[in-house]
Amino acid sequence: MEISAAGRLEVRITTADVGKRVSVRCLTEAGTAGGKFTDTVGVLTSWDAGVLVITRKSGESVRVDATSLVAGKVVPAAPARRRGPAAGYQELAQIAARAWRPLESARLGEWELRAAAGFTRRANSVLPLGAPGVPLDEALDVVRRWYGERGLPACVQTATGAEGTQELLCAELERRGWVREVSAELWIGALAPLADRAEAEGVVLAREADEAWLARYQRKGVSEVALKVLGSGASVWFASVPGEPGEAPAAIGRCVVDGRWAGFAAVEVDPAQRRRGLATVVMAALARRALEEGASAAWLQVEEQNTGARALYAGMGFAAHHAYHHYREHA
Numbered sequence: 001m002e003i004s005a006a007g008r009l010e011v012r013i014t015t016a017d018v019g020k021r022v023s024v025r026c027l028t029e030a031g032t033a034g035g036k037f038t039d040t041v042g043v044l045t046s047w048d049a050g051v052l053v054i055t056r057k058s059g060e061s062v063r064v065d066a067t068s069l070v071a072g073k074v075v076p077a078a079p080a081r082r083r084g085p086a087a088g089y090q091e092l093a094q095i096a097a098r099a100w101r102p103l104e105s106a107r108l109g110e111w112e113l114r115a116a117a118g119f120t121r122r123a124n125s126v127l128p129l130g131a132p133g134v135p136l137d138e139a140l141d142v143v144r145r146w147y148g149e150r151g152l153p154a155c156v157q158t159a160t161g162a163e164g165t166q167e168l169l170c171a172e173l174e175r176r177g178w179v180r181e182v183s184a185e186l187w188i189g190a191l192a193p194l195a196d197r198a199e200a201e202g203v204v205l206a207r208e209a210d211e212a213w214l215a216r217y218q219r220k221g222v223s224e225v226a227l228k229v230l231g232s233g234a235s236v237w238f239a240s241v242p243g244e245p246g247e248a249p250a251a252i253g254r255c256v257v258d259g260r261w262a263g264f265a266a267v268e269v270d271p272a273q274r275r276r277g278l279a280t281v282v283m284a285a286l287a288r289r290a291l292e293e294g295a296s297a298a299w300l301q302v303e304e305q306n307t308g309a310r311a312l313y314a315g316m317g318f319a320a321h322h323a324y325h326h327y328r329e330h331a
Contacts, residue, residue, distance in 0.1 A: 009071035015047040019168055022054065023075045026068040040064065041075065043160075045171035053171055057161030059183055059323050061171065077163040085260075085297035087188055089164040089322055090129060092299060096186065097127055099256035099263040101232035103225060108142055109133025115150050117225040121182065121326045125155035128169060136172055144329065154329045155181075162322035170325065178327040184303040189318035191262055191298045195287035197316065198277060202241055203285035209238045215248035216240070218268055230266075234258040237289055239282045243270060251278035255286035262290035264300040267309075279312060 013022050023041045042056040052064040102114035102123040110130025116123035124147075132139035140154070147154045156173060159165040174180075206213070209230055214222050222230075230236075233256035240249040250273045254266040264286065269278045287298065300318065302309050 011069045011072045013044065013072040013074060017074055018044050018047055020044055020074045021077055022072060024052070024054065024064060024072040025070050026064050027070050028068065037070070043167035045168050046175075055160060055167035055171060057323065059158075059160040059167075059170060059180070059325050061174065085188060085190060087297070087321065089159060089162045092186055092188070092321060093127065093129055093159065095258055095261045095299065096122075096263065096301070098258055099233045099265070100229060103228060106146060108139060111139065113143065113146050115147070115152060116229050117150075117223070118152060119219075119223070119226045119229055121155060122157065123229050124152055125157040125326055127157055128166060137176075140176070140329075156327045157324060158327060159186075159322050159324045161320075165322055170327070173327045177330045179330050180325050181328050182303070183323055183325045184301050185320045185323050186299060186301050187313055187318040188297060188299045188321045189313075189316060191287050191291060191296050193317050194298060195284055195291050198281045198284040203281060204240050204242065205285065205289060206238050206240075207236065209254075212242075212249055213238050213240050213252050216243075216252045216268055216270065217266060230254065233263075235293055237286055239286050241278055241282060243273075251282050253279075253282040253286055255290055257290045257293045257295050260294070260296050262287065262295040262298045264298060267300075280316070283316070 009025065013024070021042065022044045023039065025037050025039050028036050028038055040054050040056070040062050042054040042062065044052060045055045045061070046053040047066070050066045052066060054062045054064060056062065097112070100120070100122050102116040104115050106113045109132040110128070111132045112127045112129070114123055114125060114127060118124055126143055143156070144154045156178070158170050158173070160167050160170060209217070209227065219226065235257040237255045237257070239253045239255070241251040243250040248270065251269040252266060253264060256263045264283055267279050267282060298318070300313065302313060
């Protein structure tokens, strides 16, 4: 908090600081004996009618009454995470997008409109990596029309929690009634330690997802569209641990190697075979292949509610880099 020479807390932010990362302290229940101080750190996404909206790195928006402020200042961007490889949001967003390509796309300034007949939100949402080149309301009109022509809802994928992410866009979408449907995180880690974690005995690697692999994949009724999305990427590998004769594999996984990055997805284990380390075995086998192709860093995406997967990946040396969210226009 800002402290003056006289030792008093000071508010050193104004409406001109919208868009900057700030730290504020406010007094709750002012004027009562039980009043308490609360601190909030995040991006100042608006300051209207005496109310500040601060978006935390998780994407949560906090409303603060300006009259309750007792201190506030602009703070530097969040420090780079020391765990795992160095990476910026723009690089990771582009790598992740190349690993899960839509069937068709269109450009709107620095926004990419993506569609794949509704298979997954990632392949059927706008990826805004800069300015759309037109005012926001006009851009959203274009988005509505483009997705409407394809019989799809208008969706926008945003990110929070790292330098260069889109807290301001999240706030603007929410102000216009768009609803956040799902949130997840992108995690990163070093590749070599993952490759050394387990032997790859019994793991089968292939360039295409065969019927056995698809039988274990959680998304049922996989169409030709889904197969094209699953097969997209610079260098795609599918791994499986065979199950009992005539049954689906005990475990599967997918990896896309793209330069220094290896992206992991669709790591799934037969419920009856869990807690045997099969997910680790699959990822280690894919990691070794990625190392052979020159990769050195790894990334994956995990939903906030998937506590089991989060514990597994943390134990493998992964850590969260940023959160991402899908917004859908409210009907």
